[in-house]
Amino acid sequence: MGESLEYRNTKRNKGVLLLKKGLLLSFCLFVVLGLAACSGGSSITEESGTGTTDGKQEILLWHYYTGSEEYLNELLDEFNQSQEDVHVKSEYVPFSDIKKQLSIGSAGGNLPDIIISDTVDNAALASMGVLADITEKVESWQETENFLQSPLQSTVYEEKHYGMPLTSNALGLFYNKGIFEEAGIAPPETWKELKEAAAELTTDERKGLGISAVKSEEATFQFYPFLYSAGGDYQHLASKEANKALSLIKDMLEAGSMSEDILSSTQDDLATKFSAEQLAMMVNGPWMIERLKEANPDMDFGIVPIPKDQKVSSVLGGDNIEITKEANVDASWEFLTWLLAPEQIEGFTRSTGYFPPRQDVLNESDYWKNDEYLKAFIPIMEAAEARGPSPDWPKISEAIQIAIQESLTDSKSVEAALEDAAAKVNELE
Amino acid sequence: MKKFPNRWGEYLFIYPAVIFMLLLIGYPLIYNIILSFQDVDLSSLASGDKHFVGFDNYKALAQEDGFGISVWNTIVYTLGSVIFQVVIGFLLAMFFSMKFRLASFLRGVVMISWLIPLTITALLYKFMMGSGEGIFNQMLMSIGFIDDPIQWLSNPDIALWSVIIANIWVGIPFNMLLLSTGLSNLPEDVYESASLDGANWFQKLTRITIPLLRPVLLVVLMLGFIYTFKVFDLVFVMTGGGPINSTEVLSTIAYRLSFNEFEFSIGAAAANILFFILLIVSVIYLIMINKDEEA
Incomplete structure (x- = not known):
């Protein structure tokens, strides 16, 4: 019995204190590591556009294109240099992650301005309340009649437009x-x-x-x-x-x-x-x-x-491009109309291996109508029906x-x- | 008063491991359990409105098309796979323990099936089990075992067993390796004295080998059960859970609910049921091991 009880207790308390410190320290360490890991996750996203953004409205675009990413970024640079008001940046988010990232971004009030999604997901995203209703802009835009009807229809949720078709395909x-x-x-x-x-x-x-x-x-x-x-x-x-x-x-x-x-x-x-x-x-x-x-x-x-019963038919696949709720809708729409114009959409859809959602481009561009295989898909595209749309x-x-x-x-x-x-x-x- | 040893300093050394466990295993586990009692889908994730709903998710899961059959399938799949894996693995281990020429080389070759990524295995089996050109049917028909091709993956009554066959093939090497190690550690003098007493090989097997291998067998059964119970890749690639729901298992249901339908909470409930069953099995295992150690 060398040590008094009291002494031992203080020693123990000290020990507990130290232990707590150690715990706290290692906890902090892990939190920091965890944060580093998380931010590491976002560093895989690549940002494009090297130019300065002085005074311009910044627009962030999320996409999941791997093969045509370079082409998309070239388009963005071209757009950014073509005018003085808007600067669009792109970020790559893997296809499988995009809905999850959107939910998280939406909860944290941290959404990109423009996103790209599978056509069948457009309605679900609209029902989530993530997307901006752009019906007025779509209807007042003079170009929509040049679009194929099914792709355009795939952007509709409860009779309102929540996006525009970007690329299309069919069977x-x-x-x-x-x-x-x-x-x-x-x-x-x-x-x-x-x-x-x-x-x-x-x-x-x-x-x-x-x-x-x-x-x-x-x-x-x-x-x-x-x-x-x-x-x-x-x-x-x-x-x-x-x-x-x-x-x-x-x-x-x-x-x-x-x-x-x-x-x-x-x-x-x-x-x-x-x-x-x-x-x-x-x-x-x-x-x-x-x-x-x-x-x-x-x-x-x-x-x-595909052989027909009553009428020639096919099914529509592809991507839509959407503006999110908290985005600067005017600036985003300006970019959208530029991207969806015949000159841009032709090059972009070619780089993805899909078809343009625009009838005029399909009919006039030499690329699809002169290719032995692709030209067969032009009438098919015109007959393709969108799945749904339903959330x-x-x-x-x-x-x-x-x-x-x-x-x-x-x-x-x-x-x-x-x-x-x-x-x-x-x-x- | 009982004396507490002043060993707090030593406890510090386990803290990194404990915290690591808590963060990497404890946190997702608890998060998943909480999630399964909340109402979380895409829209509530977006609005941040996660309220508790009690057991509603579990009730919804029970009513989910194919949930009941998925529990049954998971159990059949696991037991079917593990039993055959262990029996065949054990026989192979005995075979290779006979120390003939090339024994260790051949044992290494058998390991190959364990080294192939599961997705590749699944695609290979899907190809081999094709009804027309698949090698399974070609062989069975050429030896006259069957007259008409078997619909390995298209017949709802057979599809689950086809996936089990693929999984048995995948699991044999692992079982064999563990059991081989166990066999090589058995004391030779026991066999020697048994031989002197006139025991035949069958008596040696049932009275010496299997009782002495009991701890290893328990580990093998346990690991096999856990690995098999949470099967995902094989089923997902080979059948996608079909035809109808005939190969749907708990993990594919959980995946579909969470990532196809974005019913995160119901998906979490399915994952928790999977976890809960594994927990029970683990506890049974621990009790058996403890008994062995006390004995």
Whole structure:
């Protein structure tokens, strides 16, 4: 018993104190490290525009383009030097992060002025209250009649415009010319011809047709042209039009003209099989053209619109450009109208590998109408329908995916599957 | 009064580790639990209005299309995978412990399947399980085992087992490696004396090898269970959860709810259920280990 209790206690208290200090210190250290890590995260974003911004209105643009980022930044520099009022900076945010970043930015009152999003997300972002209503500006702008209607329609939420289309794409029917010539038939134009061609071109090593019916957005995307061609839409899934569209796919599957593998095939998988000549036809988009040429240079393929029932139809994909709520709308709109003018939009959409959302550019530019493959997509673009628009699109899409898979696996009849999907969609609307 | 040793200085040394754990493991865990009791989706994230809603998210999750089947699938997937992985891994470990020429080289070769990124494995299996040109069907049909191709990934009754087969292949090397190490650490003199007593190989296996390997087997089962239970990549790439909901598991449901539908709170609830089941399994494991140590 050398030490008194009191002494020991003070020693212990001191120890606790020191310990707390240590804790505090290491805590601070980690907070600092954490902050550094966070700011490290934002340092991967690249800012463009080297010029000074003296006196100009600053506009920040978020985008997720990797391949065409350089081109976009050149455009920004050109815009910044062309006038004295507005200076646009760009920041790269990965596609998968953009919604999360927007939510965080919105909560912290720290939004960029202009953002780019997938067309199907435009309505959801508008319903979140992140976007500025630019209906008046869109309507008073003289250029909108030159835009394709579906892309323009994809920016609408509750009858108001919350963005402008920037790039567009759609689905077409790719066919293997060699196989068709051998069989002596022409690419199909109607559902009946599609069924017949798919059946005729099916052999032991090859299926007549491939579409994607995997459990993801791709299945809905690929089903949409058929649904619209029959005169159906997502709000009326329990209709005879929707039934007809889904029955067509089921019939071709049961006839063996399509493989059961379509239930797990992505659009990528289709392109792989098509380039291996295991598919005589597939439904796919213009972004596959380069890949097909590379994968099998000997294969000769062509592109036609997806065969029709009532009308030629396709589905719209691509990006919209939107102004956020707290942005300087006038300055942002000035930039938007510049970017969406024919000269700029032509170059930009070319750099992305997509199509311009403008009818006039599509018709007049030499780039698309002279390319053997791309020109096939011009009439397809004109017939493409936008999915939705609905803020609940992911859930609607999931209901459609389930209906497709239920009917194709014989788990439910086409009618029952579509009725269930319609019930789910009605609950949301 | 009980004497407290003055060892506070020594405790300082564990603080970096403790704080690291708290920040990197504790914080997300607690954040996720809190999130699952709040009402947070895209619009409330934007407005900053996160109020507590009790168990509403769990109720919504229970009503979610495919949630019930995803729990069942997760359990079937985990048990199916782990049992076969351990049995086959054990047999291979026994085989390679026979110290024949090239044994260690071949053991290394078997490890390859564990080194391949899961996404690649998933794509390979998807390709091999193609109904027409896939090598699985080609082989089974050429030996006359089946007459019609099996719809590995397109038949809702089979798809889950197809993913399990891929996962067994992935997990065998890991199990084999741990069990091999365990086997090589077993004392040889026990076997010698057993041989002198006239024990046959089966008796040696059931009376010596397996009881002595018990701690290693427990670790292997435990790790296998945890790794498998939170499966994501394989299912996501091979089937996307389909056809219909036949391969939907807890992690794919959580992912879809959080990142497709932006129902962050319901997604967090799904992730918590996954965590909770793993917690129970971990506790059972700890109790068993403690019993072993006391015995």
